[in-house]
Each structure stands twice: as C-alpha cells, then as structure tokens.
Amino acid sequence: MTKIIKTEKVQAWYGTEKALNGISLDINKNKVTAIIGPSGCGKSTFIRCLNRMHEVIPGAKVTGKVLVNDVDIYSAQVDPVDIRRKIGMVFQKPNPFPTMSIFNNVASGLKLNGITDKKFVAESVEKSLKMAALWDEVKTRLHHSGMSLSGGQQQRLCIARALAVEPDILLMDEPASALDPISTLRIEELLQELKKEYTIVIVTHNMQQAARISDYTAFLLNGDLIEYDLTESMFTKPNDKRTEDYITGRFG
Amino acid sequence: MNNLQAQYNKHMIRRKATNYIMLTMMVLCAVIALIPLISILTHIGASGIKGLNLGFITNLPSPVGETGGGMGNGLVGTLILVTIASVIGIPLGVLTAIYLSEYQQIGIFPSVVRFVADSLLGIPSIVVGIFAYVVIVIPMKSFSAFAGGAALGIMLIPIIIRGTEGMLRMVPDSYREAGLALGMRKWRVIVSIVLPTAIRGIVTTIMLGIARISGETAPLLLTAFGNHYWSTRIDQPIAALPLQIFNYAISPFEEWHNQAWSGSLLLILLVLIISIVSRVATRQQKFK
Numbered sequence A: 001m002t003k004i005i006k007t008e009k010v011q012a013w014y015g016t017e018k019a020l021n022g023i024s025l026d027i028n029k030n031k032v033t034a035i036i037g038p039s040g041c042g043k044s045t046f047i048r049c050l051n052r053m054h055e056v057i058p059g060a061k062v063t064g065k066v067l068v069n070d071v072d073i074y075s076a077q078v079d080p081v082d083i084r085r086k087i088g089m090v091f092q093k094p095n096p097f098p099t100m101s102i103f104n105n106v107a108s109g110l111k112l113n114g115i116t117d118k119k120f121v122a123e124s125v126e127k128s129l130k131m132a133a134l135w136d137e138v139k140t141r142l143h144h145s146g147m148s149l150s151g152g153q154q155q156r157l158c159i160a161r162a163l164a165v166e167p168d169i170l171l172m173d174e175p176a177s178a179l180d181p182i183s184t185l186r187i188e189e190l191l192q193e194l195k196k197e198y199t200i201v202i203v204t205h206n207m208q209q210a211a212r213i214s215d216y217t218a219f220l221l222n223g224d225l226i227e228y229d230l231t232e233s234m235f236t237k238p239n240d241k242r243t244e245d246y247i248t249g250r251f252g
Numbered sequence B: 001m002n003n004l005q006a007q008y009n010k011h012m013i014r015r016k017a018t019n020y021i022m023l024t025m026m027v028l029c030a031v032i033a034l035i036p037l038i039s040i041l042t043h044i045g046a047s048g049i050k051g052l053n054l055g056f057i058t059n060l061p062s063p064v065g066e067t068g069g070g071m072g073n074g075l076v077g078t079l080i081l082v083t084i085a086s087v088i089g090i091p092l093g094v095l096t097a098i099y100l101s102e103y104q105q106i107g108i109f110p111s112v113v114r115f116v117a118d119s120l121l122g123i124p125s126i127v128v129g130i131f132a133y134v135v136i137v138i139p140m141k142s143f144s145a146f147a148g149g150a151a152l153g154i155m156l157i158p159i160i161i162r163g164t165e166g167m168l169r170m171v172p173d174s175y176r177e178a179g180l181a182l183g184m185r186k187w188r189v190i191v192s193i194v195l196p197t198a199i200r201g202i203v204t205t206i207m208l209g210i211a212r213i214s215g216e217t218a219p220l221l222l223t224a225f226g227n228h229y230w231s232t233r234i235d236q237p238i239a240a241l242p243l244q245i246f247n248y249a250i251s252p253f254e255e256w257h258n259q260a261w262s263g264s265l266l267l268i269l270l271v272l273i274i275s276i277v278s279r280v281a282t283r284q285q286k287f288k
C-alpha cells in the first residue's frame, strides 16, 4: 500500500492559540480517508495543513513534516502554488467566484493558470460538471452567474472547479453538509468513482457517511489524533473509549 | 399564554410607541439632511441654466461689458488638471490600498501609511497648494498645469487609499482562499478575483475623490494660477473652472455673477457625467 501523504508531528497555531498538538498520520493512495471529530477539534485545520492553505491565514503557523510522495512540502525549495495544483480542496462553505459565470468558475483553475486551449477547457468543464453531478442542471445556462445557483448546486460547482485542474489528491471539508440526500448520494458515488485515480481526504460530521464511503477513518479530539484505522475496524471495534463514545453518539 | 409571552406583552405598547417615535425622528432627520443639498442644487440650476449654452462652454471669457463670453478654457483646464491628478493619484492610491489590504495588513509600516493617509485627508487644501508651490512651482520658475494637477493628485491619493482599502477588505477571504487552493499565484488572485469583485466600490470611491478635487480652488491659486486664454500646455499656467468661478463671484459685475452660476452648474454636470460614464463602463456583467 502506497502512502501518498505522511504527516509527522504536525502542530498548527492560530496566533498563540494551538489548534493541532502533533498529528502523525499516513494517508493511503487511491483510498478515501475520512476525518471525524467534534466541532472545533481541528479537522479543517489539519486538512488545510496538507496543501499549505493554513499559512494563508495571517498569524497562522505550522511545524512538523508533511511528506507528499516523500517530498517535504514545507521545505524551502517547494513552491506552495505547485503543491496546491496537485492537491485540490473543496471548502466547508461553498465559495464560487461571484463575478464569474458557471462556465468560468469551473474553467478558472485552468484559464487563470495559463491554459489557453479553448476546446480543451470546454471539454474539461463539461467533464468536471458531469463528475460533480451538476451538468444536467446547468448545461443550458452555463453563462449565468455562479451565484444564481442554490447552495447545494454551488457546492457541486466548487467540486467541479476543484476537479477541473485534475489534482492527484482531493481534500474535501464537509462537502455534503449543504446538500440534499440525492445530491449527497451522487457525491458519494462520485467519490467511489474518483478514488480509482485520486486520493481523497474528506471531513465529515456524518457517521453513516464516513462508514459508507471511507476506507480509513481518523478520529480527532481537541487537536489530537485519538485513533486511526480501517473504517470497518474502527466502526465495529474501536480501540479507544472516546472513539466509541463519539461514534455511537454519546458526545460531540 | 405562558409567563414569558406575558412579559413580552407587558411592554408591547411602550415598545411600539418608542419604535414609532424613533422612526419618525429618523425620517425627519433624513429630510432635514436633504434640504440644504436640494436647495443648493435647485438654486444653482435655476441661476446657472440661463447662461449655460454652447457658447459658454466653447468661448473664452470676454472683457467686462461685452456679452457672449464663456468658460471654455476653464472647462478644458479643469479636465486637464483632473486628468493629471488622476494619473498621479489613482495608480498610487490603488496600489497602496492593494498593498495594505492584500500584502501587509498589520505591522508598523502599514500603520504609518494609514496614519499619514488619514492625516493628509484632514490637511486644509491650501496647505497642499503651498506645498506644491514650494516643491514644483519655485524650482520650475513658473505656475503650471502640472503643479496644479500634482496638488490635486496629492489630495486624491489618501481618499483613494482609504476608500479602496475598505472596498478590498469587504471581499470575503473565502474567495481568495478558493483561488489560492486552485494553485493560482497571489497576484493572479488579486487581479482576476479580488479586484473584479470590488471594482464597483473602487470606482465609486475614485469618482467621489475626483468630484471632490475637481471643485477645489485653494490648491490651484498658487499652482495652476489661472489663465485668460486657451492653454493646453502642462508647463504653463492654466485656467480652471473653480478658479474662474471664484474670480467671477468676487467681482463687482452682475454679468460675471451670472457666469459664475453657470460655471458652477457646468462643474456639477461635469462631475455627474464623469461619474455616470465610469459607472456604465464598470457595469457588472448582467447575467440573463
């Protein structure tokens, strides 16, 4: 099993406030890894450390190592821009670009990074929208504003936008929290499809979803990694009492 | 009815009355605030419209006693001065605002920049005129359009810095993060995502600044100086509408007073037209 991401004692701060107390965790290639844990435990912070998005926040700091394909992404020679092109991200709240059409939103990662081949871009937009299960709803109005979509559609638009740049790894921060059950199901199917080519790390609050879609699950609590295992083992026989309590809904 | 609702209802009448009184007061204040504005506009309109014809905006001023003179040179002069001021003020102001909002929000240097900008905003405009006189007019040994435009440009910079910074800050960080996470370079995110999102507000800020400076008289007294003849040279003294309005208004001649009113109306219309044109030009793309 190839470990595509290895983190070693990753600690993260917001100013003086520590959000992660040293997370060491290896993520397997072509698998779906779910990150679960109560609100505020550091799930978003952790996945933002994996594509160097944490440092974007003023005053935020990361220590420890994150190796992607055995390259330390925090070493001085590495350009964060290259990392982010290889590691895509879907955020907790949908954030389509307000001045762009649906088409341009999906195309933005290509066009604004210098891809000029119109045919290639158009095909890529269609493919990405289909993968994100949005194509049928928007194919007749690709040039309307991205903001004219419903919240759930906007989130799928953001997923399409992230897919269009064809990253190797996709980080998803509760991508389904604003979606109805049918779109959620389609996203879940999409993940199963995607993991043939991509590696997916997904934050979720929904235990059933984690159990359904993920191969591995990591449980975070107050900035610590409590347990990390095959999803099947974790949900049937958790090793830690706190994991069990959380999964069975006794707290969190 | 439970206890809590009973408590709510107890104060119902008083709250409704308070609400009503406050609302009336706010509407009243709004009306009072509008009175001077509307009366200035109607008075200028009524007094200025008589003399405002094609000749007025194409002719040179005529000597006292002769009719048919205009402020054509003043109009052209003001356009040139405002253009020089914009060429200086807009890039400096907008780039400084981008620096403050996108690159360095906190720290000693940004705080100093903000403090200086705020102080500049409060400086009397005659002082800016004297400054331009000392650093430009004296070394060049001549009053000039350039000195006048520079003085106005100096006044424009802080207005644009503070306004534009505010507009950029209103763009939610989530858009910047979305761009960065797609692997865009920072300047690309600024140019293609942040600026387009804020552009209307930025243009409004710039227009307010231009409206503000195009009516300034004091900074021009010692710089552009005024000119009775056509001039488009930036190294020579140049006419300006506010200067001409000022000179005519303090003259003892009835005819010139009327021309001052027409000049004021012309100035207002000029600002209005610039403002409308720039708004149309940056109109948000309408999605069907």
Ligand SMILES: Nc1ncnc2c1ncn2[C@@H]1O[C@H](COP(=O)(O)OP(=O)(O)OP(=O)(O)O)[C@@H](O)[C@H]1O
Pocket: A014, A017, A019, A037, A038, A039, A040, A041, A042, A043, A044, A045, A046, A057, A092
């Ligand atoms: N921008 C920020 N500035 C300061 N503190 C922050 C910031 N973002 C998060 N934090 C703090 O860091 C800790 C971890 O936050 P994080 O967003 O990673 O939680 P989470 O597990 O994603 O929660 P949720 O499930 O609610 O999204 C929290 O205590 C939070 O208050």
Ligand SMILES: [Mg+2]
Pocket: A043, A044, A045, A092, A173
């Ligand atoms: Mg979160």
